[in-house]
Amino acid sequence: MHRRTLLTALAASGLTPAALRAQAFPSGPLRLVVPYPAGGGIDAVARYLAQGLGEELKQVVNVENKGGAGGTLGADAAAKAPADGHTLLLAGNPELTIAPALFGKLPYAPLADFTPLVLVAQSPSVLVSAPLSASGARTLREALAAAGKRGGIPIGTPGNGSPQHLAVELLRAGTGLDIVHVPYKGAAPATLAALSGETAFALVGAPPTRPHLASGKLQAWAVTQARRSPLLPEVPTLREALGSASTQPGSDEDLVAWYGLLAPARTPADVAQRLERAALAVLARSEARARLAALGTDDLALPAKAFAERMKAETQRSAELIKRFGIKPD
Template identity: 40%
Template sequence: MTRILSRKHFLGAAALAATTLLLPTWAQAQAGGYPARPIRLVVPFAPGGNTDILARMVGQGLTESLGQPVVVDNVSGANGSIGASRVASSAADGYTLLFGTAGTQAINQSLYKNLGEKNLDDFEYVAMVTSIPNVLVVNDTKGAPKTVAELAASEKARREGLNYGSPGTGSTVHLSGELFKTATKLNLVHVPYKGSSLALTDLMGGQIDFIFENVTPALPFIQGGKLRALAVTSAERIPVLPNVPTMKELGYANFVTATWNGVLAPKGTPAAIVKRLEEATLKVAASPEFKERVTALGGEVKPLAGPAFRDFTRSEYRHWGAIIKDAGVPRQ
C-alpha cells in the first residue's frame, strides 16, 4: 500500500535530505576558507634553544605558504608537557598548533605520573620535519679526554665518578647520559640545569665533566675551540662534524639518540585542515633554503607525512621508555 506523506512529514524529510547533502559541501567550504586569521604555533620550551630556532624557521615558511601569519608562542615547563597540554585542550580548528619534540611526544609519558594528556592519542599528526642528534662534549683544556675510551678511563682512575649535565630531567640530553651510564656501568651523576646555556657554561668552567648536548647549542663552542667533541649519537657522521665518530662506530651498537620536531594539532581537527597543514609543512621541509639552514645547525631534515609521523612517534615512545626503565630513572 502506497503511503502518502503529510505536508509536515514531507517538508521534514526534504530538510533532512538537504542537510545531509550539504554537510560535505559545508566541511569543504570550512577547509577551503582556512586559514582566515593568524595561526599560533606553540613551542613548549623557552626562546633561544634549537626547538625555538627551528619552529621560527618553520613558522616563517608556513606564513608564506598559507598566507596568514604563524606566530610562535613559547610556553615552557615540565620538559615541554605544559605547552603540549595547552595545545591538546585547545579548540580543534587548526589555529593552535604544537611544535612537538621527542620529549613532549615520546618521553614524558614514561617519565611523568600526572600528565594532562597522554600525547600519543590526543593529537592529530601533521608532519615531522627535523632530527637533531646529540654530541658528547668535554671541556677542551690540556689533559681533557680526547676519546670516549679516555673519558671512561678517567672515571675509573678518579674513583669518585663523573658529573654530567643536561638542560633538564627527561631531555634527550639527560637520557643519553643515562644510556651511557647503563652501557658502561660507570659511576655517573646527573646534574640538571634550567637550560643548555647554563650547563654548557659550567662545563667550560670545569664544574661538570661532560654533556651529551644537542648539536645545535654545542656547535659554536666546538667550532670556537672551547669544547671538544668526542662522539655524536646519530646513526652516521654528520656534515658539520665530519671527523667526529658516532657512538655506534665506537662499539655502542644501540646508541642512537636524537631530538626531533614536528607539527601537531589538537585531536579532532578536521581532516581537510590537517591535510592542508601537512602539505604546507612538507613544502617548507623540502625547501633547499630550509635544508641548508638545518644542516648548518647540525641537524637533518627528516620529513614524514602525518601517518608515518604517528608511527615514528610510537616507535620512539618504546625506545625512550626502554632507556628510562633500564636506567631506573624515577618517575617525576
C-alpha cells in the same frame, strides 16, 4: 530548499564536503603554540616555520609562547584547543614521548590527544669535554678511561629525564664504567660545566657547543644517533666511537631532541593533510636546510605517518628506560 540547492551545486561541482572544507581552510589567522619561552632553539624553528606556513596557506600564523612545567603547560593548552586546524603545536620529545612516563600522569595524552603532521627537525646531542690532549686520549674509550682515573666520570646533561639523560644511563649500563649523571637546568649550564672542568663531559644539544668546538675550547667525541649529523659530519656516532663491533645499548639509537608539528586530535583529515602538505612544502624549499642548520638542527621533514610511528616507538622506549633506570623528574 536552501539545503537542496546547496547539495545540487555541490554535486555539479564534483567536490565532496570534505574537499570544499579543505578549500575554505584556513578561514582566519592560525596560532602556533610553542611550549617554551621565546628565544630558545625551538622558538627560532617555530618562527621560521610560521613564516613559511603563512606564505603557503595565505594566512597569518602567529607564534604563541606558552612555557612552563617542562613544556607540558603549552602542550596541554594546544591539546584542548578547537580541532579545526587553526591551532597548531610545535613541540619536542620531552613533552610528547618522555613526559608521560616521567611524570606518571599528565592532563593530556600525547598519542591520543594530537594528530602528528610533520616531524620537522632534530638537534643532535653531542658528547663533549675540555680538550684532553694532555692525557693522550685519542678515542672515546681512552677519554672515558682517563677521566675515570680520578674516580667517577661525571657527565652533565640539560636535566633529569631529558633525552641526553637517557643516553647517559645507557652509556653507563653498556660500558660498565662508573659514570655519574649530573643534571643541570638546561644545556647552557651543562656546557659551561664541561668548559670549566666541573664535569668531565657534557652531553647536550649541538647549538651551545658549536662556538666552543670551533674555538677549540671543547672537544667532541660522539653524537648519540644512528647516523652522523650533517651539522657535525666530522663527529662519529656513539657506535663508531665505541668501536664498529660495539653492541652497547643505545649505540645505534637516535637519542636526540626533536621538534614536531601537531594539531589537536579530531582535526578533520582533509585539513590535517593540507597542513601536512604546507609544512612539507616549507621544508622542501632550497634554503630550508641551511636555515635550520643555522639554528643548530638537522632537517627531517618526516610526513605524518612516519612521525606518528616514531612517536609511538619512542614513547614505549622512553617508558622502558625510565622504569629500568628509576629516573625521576627534577
